[in-house]
Amino acid sequence: MQFSEFELRPEILSQLEEMGFKEPTPIQTAVIPTILKGKDVSGLAQTGTGKTGAFVIPLLDRWLKAKEDSQAWKKNSYYLILVPTRELAAQVDKAVKELGAKTDVKTACIYGGAGYDEQKKALKDNPTFVVGTPGRLLDLYKTHDLDLNAVKAIVFDEADRMFDMGFKDDMKYILRRVPRERQFLLFSATLNFDVINTAYQFGAEPVEYNISRDQATAEGVEHEILHVGDNEKPMYLLSILKKHAPLQCIVFSNFKNNVGRIAKFLKINGVEATAMSSLLSQMQRNKVLEAFKTGKKTILVATDVAARGLDIKGVDLVINFELPDDSEGYVHRIGRTGRAGTKGKAVGLVSDKDVDALQRIEIYLKEKINTGWFEDAELIKEFKPFPAYDDFRFEKPEHKPHRQKSEHHHHQKRDAHGGGGRHQHRDRHSGRHSNPYKDQRPKHPQNAQKQGHYKQSQSHQHKQLKQNNQQHFKRRPLKPVTSLAQQTPNTQAVGIAGKIKNFLTKLFS
């Protein structure tokens, strides 16, 4: 299959050639003809499969055709792309600019945590594409800077993540206000109830494409697991890095608070590493990411939330310090390597605490993951020990996990970090296994409490947590403490009853 078979405009075809896109990826082959016809689409595709191009290329083509007719494309018409995080917004915005480099395409990139003036200016300039996170887009709708009546097509990119991050209401609010005759494109890495429901509630007979299930693992990625003792993980981490000598590597951890410790462990053992979790401010995250993208840093230690959707081409090794609890998350993680046809390697460290997750992942993948091994001589046995919990410096609390009273304020807060308040909870819950290092952690009496404690006010949580920590570290003055959600690895609190309740709430909402 060639791009030329889609009969795209010459300015798009020649740009694709210049970018080295020789032929369309499977998701592009599947959805481009349907989108070109103006039909609604719901596509199941992971990042790394070329899904951004899958909707940007045909939309660019449609725009070039439509703008020749002043009725079909008014001066203020535009395509609206909703994404879950500001990083992804910047990535998609860049992709539109690149793919449309030979056209006079204009974009507005809209996300929280940045000034309003520049974004308002970009919106006034009649952009062809508006790419943004739901919260800030809604803010600008409410201040009349964003005209939802002028939307020609609306795209939900990583729809499942947006739902996970608590954007459901905002997404539906926006969908209800765009014209009925718009094109609706929905892309998601997983199919959950909300995703299916939205596609069929708002899509006019959406054409469904499912690319990722059959090709769940990225083709160029060779992945394996190592069965290790729980306390052997640090030793194996060092040994894997030595053995594979990656050009760029991402080490994933399920726990925000472990990310800093793993990076520190590597550093004290002479391996330069940098940590990125949502404990960092957005500005810090940008800096870390830039250093990693430009190759200044070789090893990035990250949580799923922080590394979600990142497209970094040079990553040739992914290490799962713990296996993720959700199987799609595993595919997402190992898909950070082997990008766009390159070869990559992924190694998962599996202790007895990871075996449940391993089982689920293998059922999902419908295959057994190869087990690797290390010769005794390949193991690094002399190293400085894993830092104790006490050594970890708490960062300033990043954001409040509860909805603010004022919608406007709420969006600002939430979007400032490119994500939803609720993902704080989710990230914590995502590690169903107890933290392997929990013995070194301060004990929180709240852990024993059931779901009810989430309802406590944030300030109350903070106060209690501070008291507990002050008791724990009697002799040591403490820095400000992170939120309860960030600190408590206890996942029992939500429990089965909570999950059922959440499901029922979603079902009937």
Ligand code: AMP
């Ligand atoms: P995405 O899934 O949109 O994050 O895309 C992953 C990577 O694949 C990006 O770096 C794109 O530039 C690249 N890509 C997308 N489509 C193609 C294509 N047809 N041929 C080669 N690379 C592509």
